[in-house]
Amino acid sequence: MADWRSFFGRMFDSTGVMGLFGAANSRNLQVEAQVRDLLREARRKDLWDQKLDSLRYVVLDTETTGFNPTEDMILSIGAVEMNGTVICEGKTYHSYISLPARKEIPETITELTGISMETIADAPSLKKVLQEFLTFAGDAVLVAHHALHEMRFLQAAFRRTFRADFSHRFIDTARVAQIIGGRERIMTLDELASVYGIPLHGRHTAIGDAWITGRVWSCLLQESKKMGIRSLGELLECVSRGFFK
Template identity: 50%
Template sequence: MQAEALIRHLLKEARTKEAWDVPLLETRFVVVDTETTGFNPNTDVLIAIGAIEMIGDQIVPARTYHSLIRPEPERMIPPVVVKLTGIRNEDVATAAELSKVLHEFLDFAKDAVLVMHHSSHDVRFLNAALWLKSRTHLTHRVIDTFDVAKWLRPSLNQYGLDELLATYQIPVEGRHTALGDARMTGQLWKLLIHESIEKGVSTLGDLYEQIVLSKR
């Protein structure tokens, strides 16, 4: 019950700061990536969370978070996921419990705007975990670098992380690890911020409006 209360408290705090009108270059972002046993949050589970902090377009090197997670409910990691991520069943067997990792991650994120690539996957799994442990969901604002890149570069054929890393000439290091992907997504977000500002977008609210308009 104490862990549930802490998670609820941290999520409540995440709603207290209004970021809509804050300039992008002054906004605190936390870039997040997760690793999971599969793609269905109803049957698969989180096995790792990685995150880095950014203030505007500046990555804060000393501010990172990463943890493996003991699968809850218990699941075996499929061989294809082991091969892709390098995370083995024996690695997570003694990893931190889900409640502890959620608490640590939310304490790291606080009221930051969360940045993810293909955010629906990560958000669905984070929400499934939060619902399991505390009957609540993320309250943070979320930016999806997929949507931002699609608005900025409508002529590209593909917007997967690998394709965008190649387009923006970002070195690939630690691909398919939660912290490695968070770091590379942070590098991508830094460049997307610059391009957004060049297009006249200065605040988070401006950016959301442009993304919505680009989908119409």
């Protein structure tokens, strides 16, 4: 009996299991605080009057297990950095993400993206990847094709993981392209790539689609400038109104 008491005494000693739990909890709180600080810093910068060709952009894409951010999960994030219209060749981010226990990748998603359970077997956790991506993105303006999908999934992921709002400014290349071209409908990424003569290398992978979208965004920035749109605020106002001057 004395041995059992001694055993449990050691377990619940401040330097035993309870101490380890406390240390782990402290580290989690520190990480959450750091993430919130990074998010606050990103929100502080006033970008409205910044010139389009002088802004730093991070063009991103995600692959997910489905289309419902409350039930489905992010499988990978890919991103490329741009300074104005120029893609920074050496500044990219890509990672697969492990899934929680008992979560599976639907066969249709594996067929489309090539991501299988084997692909993500040794992938880092969602928490680690979100931290890395947030550090990479910094206070950049985020760009994506059909950006609502990325916005919803990232917002849900940051709330679930860090209890924090992901509130970076997003630009949707699909919407900008529609307004610039005076088109009645939204064009797919494949269609826009064809319009601008952009090869579809790595299609339906997060990093491949980020590269394609980055090239599309470069073309859209150049077209916006030709139409007299100079600042981010002017661009967003025109897109929200549904026309360019």
